[in-house]
Structures are given as structure tokens and as C-alpha cells.
Amino acid sequence: MEGSVYLDCNATTPLDNSVREVLLKYLVEEYGNEGSRTHEYGARAKQAVQRARDQVASVVGAKREEVVFTSGATESNNLAILGLAPQGEKEGRRHVVTSRIEHKAVLEPFEELERRGFEVSWLEPGPDGVVRPEALADALRPETLLVSLMHVNNETGIRQPVAEYTRALEGHPAYFHTDAAQGFGKDLEGLRNPRIDLISVSGHKVYAPKGIGALVMRRRGYSLPPIRPLVLGGGQERGIRPGTLPVALIAALGEAAERAEREQAQRCKTCSAIRDRALAALSALDPVPSGDPTLSLPHVLNLRFPGVDSEALMVALKDLVAISNGSACTSSSYKPSHVLKAMGLSDDEANECVRISWCHLTPEVDWEAVAARIWALR
Structure with a gap:
């Protein structure tokens, strides 16, 4: 959009x-x-x-x-x-x-x-x-x-x-x-x-x-x-x-x-900075990370916002950011993620998770506005 x-x-x-x-x-x-x-x-x-x-x-x-x-x-x-x-x-x-x-x-x-x-x-x-x-x-x-x-x-x-x-x-x-x-x-x-x-x-x-x-x-x-x-x-x-x-x-x-090999360090630094800004804005919402976030690459967050359905969240944010709630290859299916279920999440918990992923080419994001939209859904 x-x-x-x-x-x-x-x-x-x-x-x-x-x-x-x-x-x-x-x-x-x-x-x-x-x-x-x-x-x-x-x-x-x-x-x-x-x-x-x-x-x-x-x-x-x-x-x-x-x-x-x-x-x-x-x-x-x-x-x-x-x-x-x-x-x-x-x-x-x-x-x-x-x-x-x-x-x-x-x-x-x-x-x-x-x-x-x-x-x-x-x-x-x-x-x-x-x-x-x-x-x-x-x-x-x-x-x-x-x-x-x-x-x-x-x-x-x-x-x-x-x-x-x-x-x-x-x-x-x-x-x-x-x-x-x-x-x-x-x-x-x-x-x-x-x-x-x-x-x-x-x-x-x-x-x-x-x-x-x-x-x-x-x-x-x-x-x-x-x-x-x-x-x-x-x-x-x-x-x-x-x-x-x-x-x-x-x-x-x-x-x-x-280019990926030559620029890997700088790209990682850029993505880490975006991650820090995202977490700073979203932390007040007490999101639950899917898995151990210290093991994740710096350009990805998979977060659960308890009480907020991921489909409703994506719709609420669609004019601000384009995010997903799972693999694009299975996005036509509304079944809970097989990955999250294998990690021990219930169907309801898996359906509350969204994946946010960016890159070194991503422009500035109004993370405070994103957080405010999520607050409004609670």
C-alpha cells in the first residue's frame, strides 16, 4: 500500500x-x-x-x-x-x-x-x-x-x-x-x-x-x-x-x-539500529518474543502481543507498515504456524504472533505510531 x-x-x-x-x-x-x-x-x-x-x-x-x-x-x-x-x-x-x-x-x-x-x-x-x-x-x-x-x-x-x-x-x-x-x-x-x-x-x-x-x-x-x-x-x-x-x-x-559479502558488517550494523529503535518503542506493550531473541539475526522480530489477533493487527497497521504473521509460502492458509507450534505455542498463542523483518534499505519507521495502533487493539 x-x-x-x-x-x-x-x-x-x-x-x-x-x-x-x-x-x-x-x-x-x-x-x-x-x-x-x-x-x-x-x-x-x-x-x-x-x-x-x-x-x-x-x-x-x-x-x-x-x-x-x-x-x-x-x-x-x-x-x-x-x-x-x-x-x-x-x-x-x-x-x-x-x-x-x-x-x-x-x-x-x-x-x-x-x-x-x-x-x-x-x-x-x-x-x-x-x-x-x-x-x-x-x-x-x-x-x-x-x-x-x-x-x-x-x-x-x-x-x-x-x-x-x-x-x-x-x-x-x-x-x-x-x-x-x-x-x-x-x-x-x-x-x-x-x-x-x-x-x-x-x-x-x-x-x-x-x-x-x-x-x-x-x-x-x-x-x-x-x-x-x-x-x-x-x-x-x-x-x-x-x-x-x-x-x-x-x-x-x-x-x-x-555485495552481500562485501557489505555484511555495515548491513548488520544498520539492521541492528533499526531493531533497537523498534524494541524501544514496542517494549511498553510487553511483547513476548518467539524463541530466544539473542539468537536471531538483527533484521527480524517475531513477537506475540497477548490478546491481540495477528490478522487484526496487520489490518490495523497496513497504512503504516507491511508485516506478516508467517511464511509467505503458506500465507493463503490461516492455520497456525507449524514452526511456532513445534516450539510449544498453543494455537491461540501462535495466532497472536507477527513477524517484522527489515533490511539495510528500509526507510525510517514511525515506531511510536505503530505502538499506538497496537495499544488501541487491546
């Missing part, structure tokens, strides 16, 4: 100006097909794609050849999870592990594995929103094929202890996948651990366009994870994800990745 400040950056982010320039350049001027090897248009397109591989790989400490471009984290998650299934069936390793707080793009592929005869261990979070590494260690079996635990939760903003998960996996052959849609380019060190085999990336969560993402596939020794393609019909991306490469989208993601 015109006049309201956008505070739903966990759903999608605005396009960075420099990213827009790169996108338009490869849409309008350098429109060659990366697979065309007989002329300079194709050669320049290939150079742009290779540069983007380097830019994305740098953020997580990977190598160019370990980056596969996809349409976004949903496809990357499906490719990582379902693409490993044939290897598990071949080796008789039909046990997999995930958690109850994952995005639907992870939960539903695991449900599909269950339908195919795999056994899934579903790990529960604590009230703080964290899945304990001890729970992972207890769930591992000799026949465990895959562990998929997210990097940062999309609803609460809470960082999961990825480094501790990797320690729990020491000496175990299971592949470790993390859905990093919310943390890529924001929490850098968490994704640079070489024990993370598979990393899902989404462009539109890091100031790039929608419709582009990546799956980082780290080598073990000389071997990439044995992912089978979900789509057939071409040799692009080493046959793992065939189809004509969207050069403009890829180049834009590369630019966004490079």
Missing part, C-alpha cells in the same frame, strides 16, 4: 540498485545464450555466468565448479533431498533426518521420501526455537543417508547451531544439507564449514530477482554429492539441472552475492 513501509523482508527483499543495473544489462544489451560457442555474444554470456559462480561460491567458501544454478531455494531443496534418494536406495541407506521447523520446501520433499519407503526422524525444537545438536547425534544411524537442518529460520530469524551439527556428524558418511535461504549473505561464517555438503540459496532473499537461486554442492575429495537430476533434457549445469541458463538472473544473483 502506498505510504506504508515495507517490513516483510523475510518474505522477499527489494532489488538492490546495482543488481538492477546488472540485470538490465544482460536482459537488454548482453542477451546472448551461454551455450552459444560460435560467437562473442555467447562467450560474454558464459563469462558472466562463470563470474557469478565465483561470486556465489565466495560467500560460502566454495569453488566455482561446486555451484549449480536453479530457480530458487525451493528447487535447490528438492534437488538436494530427492536427488539423493536413488543413491540411498542403491546403498540400502533409507534413513534421513530433518526437523519440524523447516520450510515447507524441505518438509514436503521429506514427506515424499516417506511415501517412497524412507524412514524420517523428525527432530523437535526447544522453546527457544533451536534444534539441539544432541538430538541430531541421538538420531544418527549407520544407514543414515541425509541430514537436512536449516541455517536460519524464516519465521523467527533464529540461527541454528550449524557448526555443532557438523561436529555431531564427524566420522559419519551422511550428507549434510542446509536450507540457507534466510541466512546466505547475512551470516557468513555459519556456511563456510567444509562439512556442509549441500547449501540452498535463494536470490530474492538477498536483494536479487525472484526466479534465481543456487545449490552449492561441495566435493568430498574429488567427488560431488551423487545427486540425480529431477529434470532431463540437456547438459547444462553438468546435467544436474538442465535447461537454458537465465544469464541475466544469474549475473544479478552474482552481483547480489558479492
Whole structure:
């Protein structure tokens, strides 16, 4: 709505100006097909794609050849999870592990594995929103094929202890996948651990366009994870994800990745300042944080205002700020958040929670006016 400040950056982010320039350049001027090897248009397109591989790989400490471009984290998650299934069936390793707080793009592929005869261990979070590494260690079996635990939760903003998960996996052959849609380019060190085999990336969560993402596939020794393609019909991306490469989208993601890495500290500082102003204005309302707020990235607040329905709150604030009460992928459903329920909240409590998420591009917010509107609903 015109006049309201956008505070739903966990759903999608605005396009960075420099990213827009790169996108338009490869849409309008350098429109060659990366697979065309007989002329300079194709050669320049290939150079742009290779540069983007380097830019994305740098953020997580990977190598160019370990980056596969996809349409976004949903496809990357499906490719990582379902693409490993044939290897598990071949080796008789039909046990997999995930958690109850994952995005639907992870939960539903695991449900599909269950339908195919795999056994899934579903790990529960604590009230703080964290899945304990001890729970992972207890769930591992000799026949465990895959562990998929997210990097940062999309609803609460809470960082999961990825480094501790990797320690729990020491000496175990299971592949470790993390859905990093919310943390890529924001929490850098968490994704640079070489024990993370598979990393899902989404462009539109890091100031790039929608419709582009990546799956980082780290080598073990000389071997990439044995992912089978979900789509057939071409040799692009080493046959793992065939189809004509969207050069403009890829180049834009590369630019966004490079800027995120270079500007991470300043962006964090800006977001922390916005968080401080928000909490200062809202504290008199005694909001209840969802999970441990000290574990959250600085651009997210998930708060419960007891006695105030989240739907009524969003309507009351819509001319001031644009916020949400859960994942955009499930916003058409009025069911309570599966993440908050897994953390122990009742249906009524979950329905009182709102997610407020901003970024370094967010303009000034009249937090006092926001607080006054919430007071009026009580």
C-alpha cells in the first residue's frame, strides 16, 4: 500500500540498485545464450555466468565448479533431498533426518521420501526455537543417508547451531544439507564449514530477482554429492539441472552475492539500529518474543502481543507498515504456524504472533505510531 513501509523482508527483499543495473544489462544489451560457442555474444554470456559462480561460491567458501544454478531455494531443496534418494536406495541407506521447523520446501520433499519407503526422524525444537545438536547425534544411524537442518529460520530469524551439527556428524558418511535461504549473505561464517555438503540459496532473499537461486554442492575429495537430476533434457549445469541458463538472473544473483559479502558488517550494523529503535518503542506493550531473541539475526522480530489477533493487527497497521504473521509460502492458509507450534505455542498463542523483518534499505519507521495502533487493539 502506498505510504506504508515495507517490513516483510523475510518474505522477499527489494532489488538492490546495482543488481538492477546488472540485470538490465544482460536482459537488454548482453542477451546472448551461454551455450552459444560460435560467437562473442555467447562467450560474454558464459563469462558472466562463470563470474557469478565465483561470486556465489565466495560467500560460502566454495569453488566455482561446486555451484549449480536453479530457480530458487525451493528447487535447490528438492534437488538436494530427492536427488539423493536413488543413491540411498542403491546403498540400502533409507534413513534421513530433518526437523519440524523447516520450510515447507524441505518438509514436503521429506514427506515424499516417506511415501517412497524412507524412514524420517523428525527432530523437535526447544522453546527457544533451536534444534539441539544432541538430538541430531541421538538420531544418527549407520544407514543414515541425509541430514537436512536449516541455517536460519524464516519465521523467527533464529540461527541454528550449524557448526555443532557438523561436529555431531564427524566420522559419519551422511550428507549434510542446509536450507540457507534466510541466512546466505547475512551470516557468513555459519556456511563456510567444509562439512556442509549441500547449501540452498535463494536470490530474492538477498536483494536479487525472484526466479534465481543456487545449490552449492561441495566435493568430498574429488567427488560431488551423487545427486540425480529431477529434470532431463540437456547438459547444462553438468546435467544436474538442465535447461537454458537465465544469464541475466544469474549475473544479478552474482552481483547480489558479492555485495552481500562485501557489505555484511555495515548491513548488520544498520539492521541492528533499526531493531533497537523498534524494541524501544514496542517494549511498553510487553511483547513476548518467539524463541530466544539473542539468537536471531538483527533484521527480524517475531513477537506475540497477548490478546491481540495477528490478522487484526496487520489490518490495523497496513497504512503504516507491511508485516506478516508467517511464511509467505503458506500465507493463503490461516492455520497456525507449524514452526511456532513445534516450539510449544498453543494455537491461540501462535495466532497472536507477527513477524517484522527489515533490511539495510528500509526507510525510517514511525515506531511510536505503530505502538499506538497496537495499544488501541487491546
